[in-house]
Amino acid sequence: MYADAEVSLAILAKAPIPGRAKTRLIPALGPEGAARLHARLLRRTLAVACHALPSARITLWTALDPDHPLFLELAERHGIILRPQPEGDLGERMHRALALSGGPAMVIGSDCPVLSPSLLTACAGRLKNHDAVCLPAEDGGYGLIGVRHSDPRLFNDIAWGTGSVMAETRERLATLGWRLACPATVWDVDRPEDLRRWLEWAGRHPGEESAFR
Structure with missing residues (x-):
């Protein structure tokens, strides 16, 4: 079952170019x-x-090579929209992606293996009665953020890539007076030490992993 059709989703991803991705x-x-x-x-x-x-x-939202064959393949297979990421830091790019949706929207990356259709649906549902939704990550960042409408103050001058991102975001949301929902905590595959965990997780979920390739 689809999530609320009014909610849009932006996925930020680099082209898989050796030496420049992961x-x-x-x-x-x-x-x-x-x-x-x-x-x-x-x-x-x-x-x-x-x-x-x-x-x-x-x-x-693509980076490094907007016309990379993988991006074109995914667009053809799934019928999604492709757009090149704008200039700016991560916060500026996320704000732009959310703002251009024209309504409630969420943004994610591509390295969170525990993200599931039911979790995305739950996050979209929270935006019916919350101003923002997040999936805090164990490393202090977040794997998803969604808003009913984007505000640049939520993303300006955040120490991206550090363990304080979620804490800083909570402070910004409190300053804005926005209600936040956090349906779950997640983890991503970003560092060498994450690989063993990912392989163990994939081994415990063989059917789930193969269903989403």
Whole structure:
């Protein structure tokens, strides 16, 4: 069952170019291996998203190479929208993606293997009676943020890539007077130490993993 069709989803992703994608995993996997893993995670993320939301409400915001064959393949397979990411830091790019949706919207990356259609649906549902929804990550960031309408103050001058992102975001939301829902805590595959956890998780969920490729 789809989530509320009024809610849009933006997915931010780099092209799987060796040496430029998943760079923190290169010491463990090498440039080619890190790029292949990034592509695998992105394929799964798109499949999960399209189980939760109508494809017409999903935009893949691309970076590094907007015409990369993987992006074109995913757009053709799923019927999603492709747009190049704008200039600016992560906060500016997320704000732009959310603001251009024209209504309630969520934004995610592509490296959270525990993201599921039911979790995306739950997050979309929270926006009916909350101003914002987040999936805090165990590393202090977040795996998803959604808003009824975007405000640049929510994203300006955040220490992106650090363990204080979620705490800073909570402070911004409190300053704005916005009601926040956090349906779950998640983890992502970003560092070499995350690989073992991901492999163990995939081993425990073989049917689920193969269903979203």
